[in-house]
Amino acid sequence: xxxxxxIFGGVAIFLVLFTYPVWHARAASTRANPPKLQLPADAxxxxxxxxxxxxxxxxxxxxxxENAVRNGVRRVHASNGKGYDAxxxxxxxxxxxxxxxxDKCHSYSGVSTPSxxxxxxxxxxxxxxxx
Amino acid sequence: MTITRKQFLMFxxxxxxxxxxxxxxxxxxxxxxIGKNDGKRWAMAVDFQKCRWDQGCTQCSAACNRTHxxxxxxxxxxxxxxxxxxxxxxxxxxxxxxxxxxxxxxxLSLLCNHCSKPACTKVCPTGATWKRExxxxxxxxxxxxxxxxxxxxxxxYGSRSFNFVDPRPYVANVNPEFPTxxxxxxxxxxxxxxxxxxxxxxxxxxxxSERALTFGDQNDANSDIRRLLxxxxxxxRQPELGTGPAIYYLI
Numbered sequence: 001x002x003x004x005x006x007i008f009g010g011v012a013i014f015l016v017l018f019t020y021p022v023w024h025a026r027a028a029s030t031r032a033n034p035p036k037l038q039l040p041a042d043a044x045x046x047x048x049x050x051x052x053x054x055x056x057x058x059x060x061x062x063x064x065x066e067n068a069v070r071n072g073v074r075r076v077h078a079s080n081g082k083g084y085d086a087x088x089x090x091x092x093x094x095x096x097x098x099x100x101x102x103d104k105c106h107s108y109s110g111v112s113t114p115s116x117x118x119x120x121x122x123x124x125x126x127x128x129x130x131x
Numbered sequence: 132m133t134i135t136r137k138q139f140l141m142f143x144x145x146x147x148x149x150x151x152x153x154x155x156x157x158x159x160x161x162x163x164x165i166g167k168n169d170g171k172r173w174a175m176a177v178d179f180q181k182c183r184w185d186q187g188c189t190q191c192s193a194a195c196n197r198t199h200x201x202x203x204x205x206x207x208x209x210x211x212x213x214x215x216x217x218x219x220x221x222x223x224x225x226x227x228x229x230x231x232x233x234x235x236x237x238x239l240s241l242l243c244n245h246c247s248k249p250a251c252t253k254v255c256p257t258g259a260t261w262k263r264e265x266x267x268x269x270x271x272x273x274x275x276x277x278x279x280x281x282x283x284x285x286x287x288y289g290s291r292s293f294n295f296v297d298p299r300p301y302v303a304n305v306n307p308e309f310p311t312x313x314x315x316x317x318x319x320x321x322x323x324x325x326x327x328x329x330x331x332x333x334x335x336x337x338x339x340s341e342r343a344l345t346f347g348d349q350n351d352a353n354s355d356i357r358r359l360l361x362x363x364x365x366x367x368r369q370p371e372l373g374t375g376p377a378i379y380y381l382i
Contacts, residue, residue: 069272072263074328089307118297118313119273121305 035108038100047078047091058114061088089121098122171266172247173322174349174377175336176359177240181343184216184238191240192216194338195320200311202294202301211292211312213320214242214335222368223380234382240344242335243290243320244368245269247375251282251291260317266348267377268322278315287372291319349377 025031046053048060064086067073076086084091096102098117106113134142182188192214195201204210216238245262249269252260259275260282262268283291297314305311309325312318323333331337336344347356356379359365365379 065274069270069274072328089310115313119310121307121310 032108035104037104038097040095043095045080046095047076047080047082047084049079052079061092061116064088088116093122170350171348172350172377173245173266173268173327174347174356174379175242175322175333176345176356176363176365176379176381178343178345178359178363178381179234179237179239180381181341182237182240183341183343184240185236188341190338190340191335191344194334197304198306198323198334199309199321200298200302200306202298202311203303204296204298204301209293209295211294211298211318212241212290213292213318214240217241223366231382239380240335241288241290241368242378243269243322244288244374244376244378245320245322246377248373250285250287250372250374254281254285256281263324266327268324268327269319270324271317271319271321273310273312273316273318276316278317280317282317287374288368288376291317293317 053060064076067076068086074086076084078084103113195214196203199213201213202211219235219237219239222239222241245268247262247267249260249262252262252269255261256279257275257277259273259277260269260271263270278293280293283293294312294314294316299305299311302311323331323335326333333344333346336346345356345359347354349356349360351357359381360379363381365381367376367379370376
């Protein structure tokens with residue numbers, strides 16, 4: 001055990017370096033900047049409360065999709081009592097912008113962007129194309 | 132406990148009677164199911180005498196391609212087709228000998244036959260394609276298609292196309308109302324089910340100025356298509372295969 005100092009010293013230095021990003025960020029009290037999402041200008045409420053949209057918007061989209069494509073139910077009655085088209089392009093993108101809303105949060109959270117856009121149209125992109 | 136020969140036979144007979152009774156009940160269930168599903172049956176008649184494919188008319192296919200974002204891919208091996216034209220002899224080889232020779236050089240419109248017993252739906256491993264029982268439309272769920280192309284092999288009519296490449300660059304003007312498809316997915320005519328849901332006619336039928344295409348419910352004895360099928364000589368593509376095509380050609 002003559003190398004005790006070397007071994008434990010080495011381990012201590014390693015731990016300090018390895019955890020540097022964590023304690024340095026704590027000490028400097030820096031935080032990652034949450035994305036600034038562009039909210040729809042002309043709409044005040046979503047098809048579901050914000051908390052449930054944050055938690056389960058993909059489940060909602062999947063439910064809409066299965067019902068519209070496989071059961072022919074193209075109209076949904078939302079929790080706010082209003083009726084909406086079960087359509088990603090018309091309803092969701094009717095208010096939100098893909099790049100300023102969906103993509104920003106997905107990239108901040110490190111959640112890969114789903115493959116919706118390989119087929120589904122982005123209204124804004126298309127109207128831009130047509131000009 | 133011992134059992135006599137007589138008791139054994141009585142027990143066996145009672146069991147058989149019970150099993151037969153159960154069969155009768157399930158048979159009644161089958162009859163009820165068929166009765167329930169025997170509602171609408173969308174079908175289309177293509178009138179040869181009126182169709183102007185031979186004069187270069189492409190109203191039906193152009194309208195369809197525009198509406199459904201069907202890509203125009205120059206490479207013939209990779210083309211995507213929903214409604215397209217083919218020479219009469221290629222499609223009706225045997226029938227060519229008996230019909231009016233003037234017609235055999237006439238191209239005709241081909242599309243998905245929306246069969247009553249579709250071969251394509253049986254082979255799909257993911258349930259991405261199925262026949263809608265309430266109106267007979269052979270549907271596709273592009274979300275579920277894994278691009279195995281079993282359906283293309285099973286379809287005897289060549290009605291299905293595979294997206295070998297990303298189709299978007301080949302769609303000149305994207306119709307925002309309808310999705311495009313993606314690479315690795317099979318697609319075909321959907322009988323305009325998105326329009327049928329709104330009570331509209333298929334877009335090819337609506338855009339044919341010659342009124343060569345007639346669409347309707349073949350289970351409704353008073354429909355236009357039933358009247359046409361009753362009064363004109365109509366042929367289907369390869370009816371001997373037993374797929375029950377819903378596209379009729381009036382010659």
